[in-house]
Amino acid sequence: MPTGFDTFPLSVYDGVGSKRRLEGVPRIRLTRWLYEMLERWQRGLADWAGGPPADRIPSKTLCEIGPSPAPNYKPLRRVLLTEGVARTLFDEYSDHRLSERGTEETGWLLLGWRDEDEAVIRATLPAGADREAGEAHVRFNSTAQAVASRIARQSDRRLALLGVVHTHPGSLRHPSDGDFRGDIRWVGQLRGGEGVFGIGTANGDGPEEIEQPRASVQRRGGMTFCWYSLREGARRYQPIPVEIVDGPDLAQPLRATWAVIEGNAERLERLARQQSRLGFEVALPSGLAAVVPLADGTMLRAVLTKEGVRYFLVRNGELLASELHEPRVDRGIYRLLADLADGDES
Amino acid sequence: MDFRPLNDTERRQLIGALRGNADSGTALLMDRRDTSFLGVSDEVPDEEVINAIKSVPCHY
Numbered sequence: 001m002p003t004g005f006d007t008f009p010l011s012v013y014d015g016v017g018s019k020r021r022l023e024g025v026p027r028i029r030l031t032r033w034l035y036e037m038l039e040r041w042q043r044g045l046a047d048w049a050g051g052p053p054a055d056r057i058p059s060k061t062l063c064e065i066g067p068s069p070a071p072n073y074k075p076l077r078r079v080l081l082t083e084g085v086a087r088t089l090f091d092e093y094s095d096h097r098l099s100e101r102g103t104e105e106t107g108w109l110l111l112g113w114r115d116e117d118e119a120v121i122r123a124t125l126p127a128g129a130d131r132e133a134g135e136a137h138v139r140f141n142s143t144a145q146a147v148a149s150r151i152a153r154q155s156d157r158r159l160a161l162l163g164v165v166h167t168h169p170g171s172l173r174h175p176s177d178g179d180f181r182g183d184i185r186w187v188g189q190l191r192g193g194e195g196v197f198g199i200g201t202a203n204g205d206g207p208e209e210i211e212q213p214r215a216s217v218q219r220r221g222g223m224t225f226c227w228y229s230l231r232e233g234a235r236r237y238q239p240i241p242v243e244i245v246d247g248p249d250l251a252q253p254l255r256a257t258w259a260v261i262e263g264n265a266e267r268l269e270r271l272a273r274q275q276s277r278l279g280f281e282v283a284l285p286s287g288l289a290a291v292v293p294l295a296d297g298t299m300l301r302a303v304l305t306k307e308g309v310r311y312f313l314v315r316n317g318e319l320l321a322s323e324l325h326e327p328r329v330d331r332g333i334y335r336l337l338a339d340l341a342d343g344d345e346s
Numbered sequence: 347m348d349f350r351p352l353n354d355t356e357r358r359q360l361i362g363a364l365r366g367n368a369d370s371g372t373a374l375l376m377d378r379r380d381t382s383f384l385g386v387s388d389e390v391p392d393e394e395v396i397n398a399i400k401s402v403p404c405h406y
Contacts, residue, residue, distance in 0.1 A: 105405065105406075107405060109399060109402065111395075125399075132404075136406055137404055137405065137406045138404070138405050139404040139405075140402055142399050142400050142402060143400075145399050146396045146399050146400060149395050149396065149399055150392065150396075153390075153392070153395065157389035157390060158388055158389060158390060159390065159395070160390040160394070160395060160398075161394075161395050161398040161399060164402060164405065166405040175405075176406045178404075178405075178406035179405050179406055181403075182403025182404060182405070183403060185403070186398075186401060186402065186403050189394075189397065189398050189401070190398060191390075
């Protein structure tokens with residue numbers, strides 16, 4: 001039926017052929033019909049004239065599907081480790097083996113960029129001294145790692161959680177069945193629904209510099225890391241090629257203050273959730289500063305060390321020390337905020 | 347305000363960004379001074395990272 005004609009059922013019409021009025025049913029309007037005819041004439045004339053001039057037609061490149069700004073994640077093709085990250089893994093694994101807890105499993109979280117079909121690992125977060133571990137399992141101190149991730153991501157908001165490395169005490173260079181049961185439920189929340197997993201083992205001797213006997217295997221000094229990926233819904237891990245690229249481990253500066261981070265992790269994490277403008281600075285040699293910017297340009301600064309917490313007010317570049325002695329950093333900051341609200345800066 | 351036509355690269359980026367916004371809600375960045383298009387945000391939200399860290403399973 002031509003456009004513009006109605007399609008009312010016969011029952012709508014009365015016995016003498018005139019249409020009954022129905023509430024809510026649009027009527028045919030003469031102006032609408034004329035516009036429709038005019039449009040058809042214009043289209044016909046445009047076709048007859050040969051279409052718009054060439055300079056009014058978008059270039060072919062614009063007609064193609066352009067690169068999507070939000071990565072259209074594909075299965076990981078390879079993993080890139082910065083030189084700093086690779087060095088951290090081997091160095092800290094070596095230190096761990098020589099420590100009192102050297103027979104236990106240990107591990108690291110991997111932070112980095114998830115690109116379309118590759119992952120670039122740019123930072124590692126250690127399992128922490130407060131990890132729960134034995135010879136056959138390791139559970140990381142996730143609260144300390146959460147705080148550390150906030151600190152590391154201050155300089156690069158593209159950093160995402162990419163995966164986990166953990167060690168096996170024997171020579172099993174493949175994730176265990178127990179690993180699979182946990183990881184397969186976890187990888188769905190990672191970007192691209194895929195995670196990167198490394199298994200560290202140590203036996204025998206090896207080269208002093210990192211070498212790769214296979215694309216997915218790295219060795220140094222008797223230690224080996226074997227790399228895998230696991231996609232949501234997959235039946236098994238897949239070995240994945242790794243390559244080393246220039247760059248530091250962005251979380252390496254946090255090692256000096258890791259004990260302070262772990263010791264105050266619960267309170268710092270709570271504070272970070274409550275105070276969106278809270279920032280952190282590594283306070284050398286082994287401290288951490290939590291900084292709360294205030295509305296009038298001043299800053300509240302809590303410096304945490306192994307010895308305790310000291311509080312300062314930074315105003316016009318001047319550092320004013322507080323007499324407050326409060327070892328619980330969140331309570332200390334809120335007490336000072338309350339004092340400042342009352343006009344008391346002692 | 348200074349209006350000028352976008353070059354091909356800028357148009358491609360804008361079209362891609364608009365497509366990303368429509369498909370997956372990617373944020374479009376705008377220059378606060380003149381409202382011009384600045385690109386897209388590929389920042390990872392804190393909540394995404396923290397939630398993933400807090401749910402890392404035990405490894406064996």
